Amino acid sequence: MSEVLTAPLVVEFPFTRSLGPVQSAFLTGLRERLVLGVRATDGRVVVPPVEYDPVTADEIRDLVEVGTGGTVTTWAWNPSPRRGQPLTTPFAWVLVRLDGADTALLHALDAPGPDAVRTGMRVRIRWAVERTGAITDIACFEPAENDPTDHQPAPHGGEFAEPVTGITTPARLDYTYSPGRAQSRYLQALAEHRTVGERCPSCRKVYVPPRGACPTCGVATDTQVEVGPRGTVTTFCIVNIKARNLDIEVPYVYAHIALDGADLALHARIGQIPYDQVRMGLRVEPVWTEGARHPDHYRPTGEPDADYDSYKELI
Amino acid sequence: MPEPARVPAREPVRDAARDVAIVAFGQSEHVRDSAETSEVEMLMPVLHDVLAQTGLRARDIDFTCSGSSDYLAGRAFSFTMALDGVGAWPPIAESHVEMDGAWALYEAWVKILTGEAETALVYAYGKSSPGDVREVLTRQLDPYYVAPLWPDSVALAALQARALIDAGLADAREPAGTAARRRGGPARPPGEYVVAPLRTGDCPPVVDGAAAVVLAAGDTARRLTGRPAWIRGLDHRIEAHGLGVRDLTDSPSTRLAAERAGAFERPPDTVELHAPFSSQEVVLRRALRLDGPQSAHVRINPSGGALAANPVMAAGLIRLGEAAARIQRGESDRALAHATSGPCLQQNLVAVLEGDPRPGTGGQHKEGQ
Numbered sequence: 001m002s003e004v005l006t007a008p009l010v011v012e013f014p015f016t017r018s019l020g021p022v023q024s025a026f027l028t029g030l031r032e033r034l035v036l037g038v039r040a041t042d043g044r045v046v047v048p049p050v051e052y053d054p055v056t057a058d059e060i061r062d063l064v065e066v067g068t069g070g071t072v073t074t075w076a077w078n079p080s081p082r083r084g085q086p087l088t089t090p091f092a093w094v095l096v097r098l099d100g101a102d103t104a105l106l107h108a109l110d111a112p113g114p115d116a117v118r119t120g121m122r123v124r125i126r127w128a129v130e131r132t133g134a135i136t137d138i139a140c141f142e143p144a145e146n147d148p149t150d151h152q153p154a155p156h157g158g159e160f161a162e163p164v165t166g167i168t169t170p171a172r173l174d175y176t177y178s179p180g181r182a183q184s185r186y187l188q189a190l191a192e193h194r195t196v197g198e199r200c201p202s203c204r205k206v207y208v209p210p211r212g213a214c215p216t217c218g219v220a221t222d223t224q225v226e227v228g229p230r231g232t233v234t235t236f237c238i239v240n241i242k243a244r245n246l247d248i249e250v251p252y253v254y255a256h257i258a259l260d261g262a263d264l265a266l267h268a269r270i271g272q273i274p275y276d277q278v279r280m281g282l283r284v285e286p287v288w289t290e291g292a293r294h295p296d297h298y299r300p301t302g303e304p305d306a307d308y309d310s311y312k313e314l315i
Numbered sequence: 316m317p318e319p320a321r322v323p324a325r326e327p328v329r330d331a332a333r334d335v336a337i338v339a340f341g342q343s344e345h346v347r348d349s350a351e352t353s354e355v356e357m358l359m360p361v362l363h364d365v366l367a368q369t370g371l372r373a374r375d376i377d378f379t380c381s382g383s384s385d386y387l388a389g390r391a392f393s394f395t396m397a398l399d400g401v402g403a404w405p406p407i408a409e410s411h412v413e414m415d416g417a418w419a420l421y422e423a424w425v426k427i428l429t430g431e432a433e434t435a436l437v438y439a440y441g442k443s444s445p446g447d448v449r450e451v452l453t454r455q456l457d458p459y460y461v462a463p464l465w466p467d468s469v470a471l472a473a474l475q476a477r478a479l480i481d482a483g484l485a486d487a488r489e490p491a492g493t494a495a496r497r498r499g500g501p502a503r504p505p506g507e508y509v510v511a512p513l514r515t516g517d518c519p520p521v522v523d524g525a526a527a528v529v530l531a532a533g534d535t536a537r538r539l540t541g542r543p544a545w546i547r548g549l550d551h552r553i554e555a556h557g558l559g560v561r562d563l564t565d566s567p568s569t570r571l572a573a574e575r576a577g578a579f580e581r582p583p584d585t586v587e588l589h590a591p592f593s594s595q596e597v598v599l600r601r602a603l604r605l606d607g608p609q610s611a612h613v614r615i616n617p618s619g620g621a622l623a624a625n626p627v628m629a630a631g632l633i634r635l636g637e638a639a640a641r642i643q644r645g646e647s648d649r650a651l652a653h654a655t656s657g658p659c660l661q662q663n664l665v666a667v668l669e670g671d672p673r674p675g676t677g678g679q680h681k682e683g684q
Contacts, residue, residue: 004351009445011389015458023459046560048460054555074481074563076473077511082450084465093470093510095559104559106461106474114511119481135460169463171454175389175445180353211399212356218373218402220359 005184009177018166020051025063025158027167030137033127036156037066037101045153047101048135063158067099067151069124069144074104077114086140092117096141099151108140122147133164182212185224191293195286197262199223205263228259231298232306233282234315235265238275253278257298258314265314272299281305335427336536336543337668338529339368340636340643345524345624348444354383354393358440358525359400365436365527369539373402376529377432379409380423382416382439383628386451390442397440408432415439416526416632417551417589417654417664423530424549433535439629440525448521448627456658457556469518469592471658473510475563476594480512482564485597517593524626526633544639544650544668548576551654551664558659566602569653569663573603576665578651583667585614585647587634589654591621598660599653617641631655635666642670 019027022038026049029036038049039062046054053060076093078085085091086108094117095104110126111117124144131137179187182198186209189196197206198221200214206225207214214221236255242248253275256265270278271287283303286295341364349357366373379401383394390396394411403409412418416439423435443451449467456462479485506515529539536543552568552575554561573579586605590596596616600606605613618637621630631654638650647670654664 006350009389017458019459027459046557048557048559050557054557054560073559074474074478076470076477076513077508078470079508079511082465082467084463086464093466093474095474097559103557106466106558107464119477135463167459169458171462173386173389173446173451173454176350177389177445178350178353180356181351182356183353211396212353213359213399214402215399215404216402218359218362218400220356 003184003188004178004181005187006176006178009175010172011175012170012172015169015171016166017169019164021158022049022051022061022063024163024165025049025156025160027133027135027137028160028164029065030135031131031133031164032160033068033131035066035068035098035125036063036158037098037153038063044102045100046103047098048105063156064100064153065156066101066153069122069147069149069151070096070098070101070105070141071149072109072117072119072121072123073097074119075109075117077117086136091140094123094141096123099149100153107135107138110140110142116143121145122149134167134169180212182210182221186210187293189224189226193286193288194226195228195259196224197227197259197264199225206261207264208259208262208266225261227261228286230283230285230301230303231257231259231262232311233270233278233280233284234258234311235280236270236278251275255284255298256315257284258311263314268295269297270299271297279305281308281311333428333430334533334536334545335424335530336532336540336545337635337639338531338536338540338543338643339365340526340528340640341365341368342526342629342633342636343524345522345626347520347522349442349523350444354388354390354397354440354442355400357442357523358397358438358527361525361527362400362436362438365529369529369531371434371529371539373407373436376434376436377408378423378426378435379403379407380411380419380426380435380437381409382412382414382419382632383441384413386446386454387448387627388442388445390445393442401436415628415630415654415656417635417666418631418656420528420530420632420635421549421551421664424546427530427532433532435530436527437530437632438525438527439632441626441628441630442523443521443627444523452627452658461558467510468658469513470510471558472518472592472594473513474558475598475659476512476517476592478563479594479597484564484601485594513592513594519591519621519625519630520623522624522626524624524629526626526629526636528632528636528639540643542643542645542670544642544670546666547669548578548667549664550575551662553657553662556661561659563659564598566598566660566663569599569602569660569665572663572665573651576667578603578665578667581649582609583613583647583649583651585617585638585641585650587618587620587638587650587652588616589621589631589634591625591630591655593622595655595660596620603651603653603665614647631664635668638666638668642668645670645673648673
């Protein structure tokens with residue numbers, strides 16, 4: 001049997017980013033169905049436009065309007081679209097040099113198959129129906145073999161009513177998380193309401209929770225040692241701000257607890273005692289709830305407080 | 316559009332104030348799935364290996380620097396937990412880069428050059444199996460114009476491969492042949508298209524793994540190993556982040572880093588290239604002038620390269636380690652090692668390593684040999 005635990009883990013962020021003047025004009029332009037580039041120090045028209053010169057790093061601000069049709073400079077056929085990509089059916093990734101631009105823009109090309117795509121082919125933008133001022137306002141490119149190619153970049157002031165000044169880009173990554181051997185053993189013991197640390201074979205210290213290595217000796221901890229269940233509060237803080245999605249009334253106490261037999265304090269909430277009566281040296285024990293994989297909180301045991309000297313090395 | 320040539324800076328770092336060498340290299344097995352072990356559990360045997368090779372204890376190391384990315388395994392601050400494997404308490408002098416370990420080695424090298432340290436431990440690890448590395452790597456892209464389209468790492472490499480084919484620098488079949496050679500096996504069927512023109516055989520295997528090296532200065536290096544791999548030059552350069560601004564068929568940043576590292580002063584006998592995709596080896600060979608008859612004797616990627624094992628964040632450091640190990644074993648006298656980072660070879664590092672002349676062999680390769 002495998003002793004190693006795994007669990008699904010989703011990491012998700014809605015990144016909110018502010019835009020500089022060039023990015024703001026470009027993305028607002030997309031909303032209005034026009035494409036702006038920026039003239040670089042060497043005269044090239046850079047699309048999508050950047051705020052600083054790609055070669056000299058000078059600030060560049062001279063905007064020009066380029067065409068909405070262009071030429072494929074390289075492409076790659078994607079037979080299996082993935083989550084978040086512009087199209088859900090097989091498509092070509094393309095770099096497109098828009099008419100009037102000197103650099104290419106990355107996007108998707110909606111084409112029936114790889115035989116319908118070649119470098120040098122003419123394409124045009126297919127605009128998204130709903131546009132917010134984002135690169136995805138370009139839904140994709142589509143073949144446009146008969147479109148004319150002549151387009152001279154025209155100066156553009158970059159002024160728009162209600163310019164877009166920021167974007168929110170959701171990002172999500174999915175994992176199958178594994179904590180490794182030592183932490184799996186710890187979690188499995190916790191499920192049986194036991195707290196099991198691991199001992200360093202070199203310095204003999206017992207780490208709880210174990211992370212697989214002794215941070216002093218740099219060697220694997222190798223012996224499981226049951227500690228607690230009782231322990232001593234070594235230090236604590238009073239939490240006054242309610243955490244989102246956490247159903248605990250504030251104020252409450254969060255403490256470092258040195259379990260009996262452990263050489264490292266773990267941390268947990270202290271309950272069943274008024275927050276302003278918690279003190280260093282308080283003796284506590286875990287409180288388990290039905291079906292939980294870890295203690296809900298620790299409560300006073302009623303024993304006399306521990307002597308400071310007995311836990312001062314663990315603060 | 317070609318990148319305008321940049322003016323090389325006046326003072327190459329290669330005439331360095333101190334001699335610094337790689338004196339030990341170790342790596343883990345690279346496995347498809349390392350769910351059995353946490354990062355530190357995977358890394359620790361490698362750290363113990365390089366320390367044992369030098370006879371150093373962790374306490375003897377003056378500076379420790381690591382390279383890794385928490386995004387790979389989705390484990391926040393995994394690099395701080397990995398430090399447990401070094402023995403980081405009481406506090407040690409330590410640093411971390413969210414980059415391939417080759418760049419951690421660069422930082423450690425600079426630290427030794429300044430005289431702040433005599434020895435350094437450099438390590439890197441990558442645990443890609445918990446996530447989807449193609450998706451994870453999209454998060455390093457331009458967040459305004461590119462990342463919202465979620466172009467995965469294979470897609471971007473495929474755009475580069477197509478540009479090479481269009482330019483006549485590669486044919487559609489060549490990449491898979493390169494890959495088969497690098498993996499040391501007979502030519503295998505090139506596999507299915509992942510993102511055409513790249514097939515499964517052109518793409519790096521997704522693996523978990525770790526690597527470490529020990530650096531030491533001057534006489535310390537000589538004391539720690541029989542044949543130190545002296546770092547004669549080390550430089551890294553980056554290109555514009557806009558993919559459509561770059562000429563994807565060329566790698567001016569590799570060429571410039573190689574110039575600055577002194578790579579073109581004499582040909583190497585061994586080259587370790589960090590080319591995760593077979594088509595990228597074509598770009599690197601051109602940038603490093605490895606295709607001409609003068610390079611016929613050069614052994615390229617005797618280790619198998621990143622197509623044999625590509626633990627993300629460690630694969631570049633492994634190139635430097637593999638090159639150094641060949642010098643240490645007496646199988647090379649002058650080696651070039653390359654590491655890359657970012658999409659389509661965006662950032663590149665080049666190291667030139669040499670062994671001391673060996674008695675009775677005529678020493679190092681000379682020009683034109």
